[in-house]
Amino acid sequence: ILNVEQSPQSLHVQEGDSTNFTCSFPSSNFYALHWYRWETAKSPEALFVMTLNGDEKKKGRISATLNTKEGYSYLYIKGSQPEDSATYLCASSTGANNLFFGTGTRLTVIP
């Protein structure tokens, strides 16, 4: 079992603000890092999968970076909108296909 930690647990931001949150994972035996967006009453949806140290991925106003040597990933949201309100989950893999998820960061964007 991998210990994947996310911080903060929850976050409130004003519409238009930019924000970021952190996922920490064991750097030993690292293989892949996933970010998922999870809206209440829906299924988690994949945002990014990253494997290489220094990877940066972007989808619209959302981007993510990966540091495998120190075991962390940041998710950034630029110009937050109310529709960005969701729980953002990260998950790490050691190469055995199973993912270990963190408990998520619950983002609320206030109009």
Place this chain on the structure above:
Amino acid sequence: GAGVSQSPRYKVTKRGQDVALRCDPISGHVSLYWYRQALGQGPEFLTYFNYEAQQDKSGLPNDRFSAERPEGSISTLTIQRTEQRDSAMYRCASSLGASGGIYEQYFGPGTRLTVT
């Protein structure tokens, strides 16, 4: 195309009964995963399959839990002699490939199990 489907969506059962939860993955997806998700928490890994072979069942809580995927497509998670602590959302996911977790997973809507 159709996404991952699960049935039933809701299941209420009495303690001691057996339940079977079904997952129908995206057609052509090699890997299938089962997770349990407590309220407000991230998914907790239970087990996964590549094709019909169960690769890892280390996350199954005890021997009352079992899973199968006999033809490499639909999977069933069975919980025998259910207990109240088994109450949770059970989610299934599938992915295109089986290469160490580099493929994104597509999640189903989940089955909400309540044991009374």
